[in-house]
Amino acid sequence: MNNNDLLKLFIAEYGNSSLPVYTFFAPGRVNLIGEYTDINGGYVFPASISLGIYAAVRLRSDNVICFKSLNAKNKVIINITQTLAYKEEDGWGNYPKGIVYYLLREGFELKGCDILFYGDLPDGAGLSSSASLLVLTAYLFRYINGEREIDKLALASFCQTVENNFIKVNCGIMDQFSVANGKNNSAILLNCKSMKFKYIPFSLEKHSLVIMNTNKKRELTESKYNQRREECEQALAILRNHRPIENLCQASMNEVITYVKNDTLRRRATHVITENQRVLKAVKTLEQGNIDEFGDLMVQSHISLRKDYEVTGLELDCIVENSLKIPGCIGARMTGAGFGGCAIAVVENDSLKNFQTIVSNNYKKQIGLTPYFYVAGISDGVKPLGVV
Numbered sequence: 001m002n003n004n005d006l007l008k009l010f011i012a013e014y015g016n017s018s019l020p021v022y023t024f025f026a027p028g029r030v031n032l033i034g035e036y037t038d039i040n041g042g043y044v045f046p047a048s049i050s051l052g053i054y055a056a057v058r059l060r061s062d063n064v065i066c067f068k069s070l071n072a073k074n075k076v077i078i079n080i081t082q083t084l085a086y087k088e089e090d091g092w093g094n095y096p097k098g099i100v101y102y103l104l105r106e107g108f109e110l111k112g113c114d115i116l117f118y119g120d121l122p123d124g125a126g127l128s129s130s131a132s133l134l135v136l137t138a139y140l141f142r143y144i145n146g147e148r149e150i151d152k153l154a155l156a157s158f159c160q161t162v163e164n165n166f167i168k169v170n171c172g173i174m175d176q177f178s179v180a181n182g183k184n185n186s187a188i189l190l191n192c193k194s195m196k197f198k199y200i201p202f203s204l205e206k207h208s209l210v211i212m213n214t215n216k217k218r219e220l221t222e223s224k225y226n227q228r229r230e231e232c233e234q235a236l237a238i239l240r241n242h243r244p245i246e247n248l249c250q251a252s253m254n255e256v257i258t259y260v261k262n263d264t265l266r267r268r269a270t271h272v273i274t275e276n277q278r279v280l281k282a283v284k285t286l287e288q289g290n291i292d293e294f295g296d297l298m299v300q301s302h303i304s305l306r307k308d309y310e311v312t313g314l315e316l317d318c319i320v321e322n323s324l325k326i327p328g329c330i331g332a333r334m335t336g337a338g339f340g341g342c343a344i345a346v347v348e349n350d351s352l353k354n355f356q357t358i359v360s361n362n363y364k365k366q367i368g369l370t371p372y373f374y375v376a377g378i379s380d381g382v383k384p385l386g387v388v
């Protein structure tokens with residue numbers, strides 16, 4: 001979507017006025033490796049992508065905020081002088097509403113405004129559409145209120161609070177962080193305990209990063225996500241009886257094997273600890289230009305998420321297995337929370353067409369759904385686009 005089209009759509013929705021219209025973009029993200037490590041004090045290695053959500057916004061002279069999305073039917077209208085609460089029927093509108101609720105709670109002086117959202121990021125597909133919407137909304141409110149030096153780390157953590165407490169998904173910091181801090185052509189190595197991070201150049205040259213949407217809508221994701229988080233906490237509590245560690249990533253595999261006797265908890269902890277080690281190895285292999293080894297680590301990550309963490313499911317396993325059969329595909333894995341949604345593959349540029357055709361046909365035959373493919377660019381984090 002270009003800025004002019006967005007402005008036209010905004011005027012079509014809200015009408016003309018002499019006041020300026022501001023436009024913004026927030027990306028989605030893929031996680032290259034490091035799944036479910038953020039909630040266990042470990043490393044993640046995500047990158048923000050060129051698919052994302054756009055917003056156009058114009059101030060009003062009253063206390064009303066209108067949220068309209070071109071991707072949804074319902075318009076959500078709130079009044080900032082009234083009590084705001086999560087409402088099932090507001091659907092996607094609860095995300096920007098949650099931002100308003102928490103900004104007001106923190107003492108921000110908000111003004112009424114009209115907002116139009118448009119996203120080319122598939123919804124609920126594991127590419128962080130929620131974090132993108134949250135970060136975009138928080139950023140735009142602060143921007144139109146005159147702030148220009150917006151602290152992206154604080155912004156990410158604020159949005160995580162909203163998702164945890166208003167939306168009630170007990171997610172980690174990875175998604176909000178990468179949407180806020182993404183950088184063109186770079187992935188981010190983030191230590192989720194210290195919040196120190198490093199940009200790692202990610203240009204594959206002879207390969208492309210393919211995002212594969214299984215088109216299996218994630219179901220019960222929130223409750224299963226929260227359940228995995230609790231299991232990790234239970235494993236941590238057992239390990240803490242023997243050594244005062246702060247998080248699961250600080251435990252060794254030896255300790256897990258010795259002390260965590262419950263099979264489910266042991267497998268969850270095994271995934272987290274080995275995945276955390278894989279992140280650091282993956283960054284090293286990339287820095288050394290060893291793309292094949294990077295691909296192997298992706299495959300190991302998927303296997304661990306399938307066997308030990310159990311968050312993949314039929315559709316993600318099918319698309320990953322079919323991908324790995326194609327010559328030219330050097331690695332593939334699910335990305336994000338799992339239970340459906342998207343997988344990623346690193347594929348030689350020359351094999352791309354063949355790859356998409358064969359994987360798509362096989363997946364369709366075996367699952368009965370048509371997958372979507374996107375060859376992703378890696379883009380900057382949330383940013384203003386312009387003002388007219």
Ligand code: GLA
Binds near residue numbers: 034036037038172175
């Ligand atoms: C979701 C959460 C993240 C992270 C991933 C799994 O995307 O929002 O915090 O836990 O799942 O790695």
